[in-house]
Amino acid sequence: MDNYAKILKYCAFRDRSALEVRRKMAELKLSEQESEQMMQELLEDGFVDDARFAESFVRGKMTYNRWGRVKIRAELLQRGVSSSIITEQLNNLDNDLYERNLQYLVGRWHRENPGADKAKLYRHLMSKGYTYDEIRQCASNQEEP
Secondary structure: OOHHHHHHHHHHHOOOOHHHHHHHHHHOOOOHHHHHHHHHHHHHOOOOOHHHHHHHHHHHHHHHHOOOHHHHHHHHHHOOOOHHHHHHHHHOOOHHHHHHHHHHHHHHHHHHOOOOOHHHHHHHHHHOOOOHHHHHHHHHHOOOO
16 A cells, blocks of 8 residues: 555544644655645545634544543644634534533532542542533532532
């Protein structure tokens, strides 16, 4: 299988950011000229699209992992997505789903850790990407068991 076919298969498996594709090309030890030519073709043919990748990533992390905005932003930045695309995608978040996710996580924490220190709850939820203010507001709205 030639390198272009490998990269196409890599891109077809799931949405990838341009940086992820470039890293894969480097892994395959492609020359810089060959990589740039291949990347241009991938962009033109729609196999690589950072906006589509960011939209898919945000949807997946919100729905399945229940991540907050902070963690999603950091992860997208690490994957080479531009700040403008990230901001656009985070502004398009379903706020109701976001709040339900946070309420679910707070409720689950209280069920699994009865009588646990509130600081542990805050640390846990901040590691999931929620801000202190979001957590405080949600935790104060929910009654502990």
